Amino acid sequence: MTMTTETANWCDRCGEAAATGDHDACRAARALEPPRYCPQCRRRMKVQVLPSGWSAVCVEHGTHAAPR
Amino acid sequence: MPEILDRARTQVLDGGVGLDEAGVLAVLRLPDEHLTETLQLAHEVRMRWCGPEVEVEGIVSLKTGGCPEDCHFCSQSGLFASPVRSVWLDIPSLVEAAKQTAATGATEFCIVAAVRGPDERLMKQMREGVAAIRAEVDIQVAASLGMLTQDQVDELVEMGVHRYNHNLETCRSYFPNVVSTHSWEERWETLRMVRASGMEVCCGGILGLGETVEQRAEFAAQLAELEPHEVPLNFLNPRPGTPLGDQPVVAPRDALRAIAAFRLAMPRTILRYAGGREITLGDLGTRDGLLGGINAVIVGNYLTTLGRPANEDLALLDELKMPVKALSATL
Ligand code: SF4
Ligand SMILES: [Zn+2]
Ligand SMILES: [Zn+2]
Numbered sequence: 001m002t003m004t005t006e007t008a009n010w011c012d013r014c015g016e017a018a019a020t021g022d023h024d025a026c027r028a029a030r031a032l033e034p035p036r037y038c039p040q041c042r043r044r045m046k047v048q049v050l051p052s053g054w055s056a057v058c059v060e061h062g063t064h065a066a067p068r
Numbered sequence: 069m070p071e072i073l074d075r076a077r078t079q080v081l082d083g084g085v086g087l088d089e090a091g092v093l094a095v096l097r098l099p100d101e102h103l104t105e106t107l108q109l110a111h112e113v114r115m116r117w118c119g120p121e122v123e124v125e126g127i128v129s130l131k132t133g134g135c136p137e138d139c140h141f142c143s144q145s146g147l148f149a150s151p152v153r154s155v156w157l158d159i160p161s162l163v164e165a166a167k168q169t170a171a172t173g174a175t176e177f178c179i180v181a182a183v184r185g186p187d188e189r190l191m192k193q194m195r196e197g198v199a200a201i202r203a204e205v206d207i208q209v210a211a212s213l214g215m216l217t218q219d220q221v222d223e224l225v226e227m228g229v230h231r232y233n234h235n236l237e238t239c240r241s242y243f244p245n246v247v248s249t250h251s252w253e254e255r256w257e258t259l260r261m262v263r264a265s266g267m268e269v270c271c272g273g274i275l276g277l278g279e280t281v282e283q284r285a286e287f288a289a290q291l292a293e294l295e296p297h298e299v300p301l302n303f304l305n306p307r308p309g310t311p312l313g314d315q316p317v318v319a320p321r322d323a324l325r326a327i328a329a330f331r332l333a334m335p336r337t338i339l340r341y342a343g344g345r346e347i348t349l350g351d352l353g354t355r356d357g358l359l360g361g362i363n364a365v366i367v368g369n370y371l372t373t374l375g376r377p378a379n380e381d382l383a384l385l386d387e388l389k390m391p392v393k394a395l396s397a398t399l
Contacts, residue, residue: 013308014308015151031374032346032347032373032374032375033372033373033374034372034373034374036151036152037151044151044153045153046153046154046155047132047152047153047155047372048129048132048155048157048161049128049129049132049369049370049371049372049373049374050128050161050164050165050168050369051126051127051128051165051168051169051367051368051369051378052165052168052368052369052378053369054369054374
């Protein structure tokens with residue numbers, strides 16, 4: 001199951017509501033970090049970092065992945 | 069030129085004998101206006117005693133998160149409110165990661181697990197994983213699995229693991245401020261067994277844990293005493309939820325001064341840029357370090373965070389006319 005782009009309710013770095021608060025630092029940090037929280041349900045995801053990519057799995061919303 | 073650099077030129081560059089703790093401390097205390105000549109000297113020492121080759125390595129996490137230890141910098145401890153969840157990598161993905169690493173020209177592939185020490189499940193994964201990699205990929209396999217028993221040391225040798233990483237992380241006097249669930253001496257004991265087994269010893273640590281400059285010098289001297297084949301130097305990348313999550317990152321000049329000082333303490337070791345260089349030094353830092361004593365890099369991503377794309381580092385090595393160490397040279 002691969003996730004399609006949907007509205008992000010939650011910040012995928014800090015897990016707080018995407019609409020409130022300032023997530024500029026989170027966005028900057030994400031250049032060198034994989035996501036940790038599912039943007040749809042804020043569950044912590046199972047994240048595997050690989051030498052040339054990463055994958056993040058939410059039990060409810062499936063896999064996000066970024067090869068490089 | 070400051071007296072300490074004069075002394076280092078004779079003792080380290082000409083004689084190949086590393087600076088002692090007091091010498092390292094004097095280098096770490098040099099004012100900024102001497103940073104350029106310090107890096108230049110460390111670079112000359114590296115070229116003289118190690119040569120222009122750069123050893124390239126990739127690392128992968130075989131078992132992530134859920135570690136029972138409490139290393140205060142680590143997002144993989146199960147004792148902190150870190151968002152990193154426990155996850156295992158399957159063998160086909162491990163082999164694929166080794167292939168991708170070999171494709172960059174890297175000669176080293178280090179398999180890492182977030183554990184106090186291996187249990188039977190982890191040793192079984194290692195047996196299968198290392199055998200599969202050795203059958204399919206042309207690369208040297210290293211491992212980092214925490215503290216070992218003598219039986220586990222012997223088994224890793226049998227599997228063909230050629231180098232073992234176990235970081236002391238910081239100097240002996242500061243270690244209890246960073247880790248309470250095991251001691252510096254327990255780590256040292258694993259290193260002693262690894263050394264005696266004939267595996268290469270890879271041992272470094274993290275700068276920026278709150279240690280003083282004196283303790284940084286102490287650490288360099290303790291590493292030099294161990295005479296490791298390789299020293300990976302990390303700079304703290306403060307991780308959310310860990311006790312050191314709000315620690316400031318090391319100032320770029322202090323990071324570069326430390327690189328040069330560690331090189332002057334250990335003229336012959338493989339001194340590797342490991343985690344945190346992107347955060348501490350930015351894109352230009354990789355170049356400055358490679359011209360200041362560093363002669364090895366981890367390319368690609370780290371264990372829980374991401375690195376620069378491997379091709380950017382490789383292009384930089386090309387530009388600096390530093391050849392990637394070939395596999396034949398390491399065998
Ligand atoms: S032993 Fe290793 S994985 Fe476990 S908390 Fe310490 S540094 Fe992290
Ligand atoms: Zn955020
Ligand atoms: Zn979800």
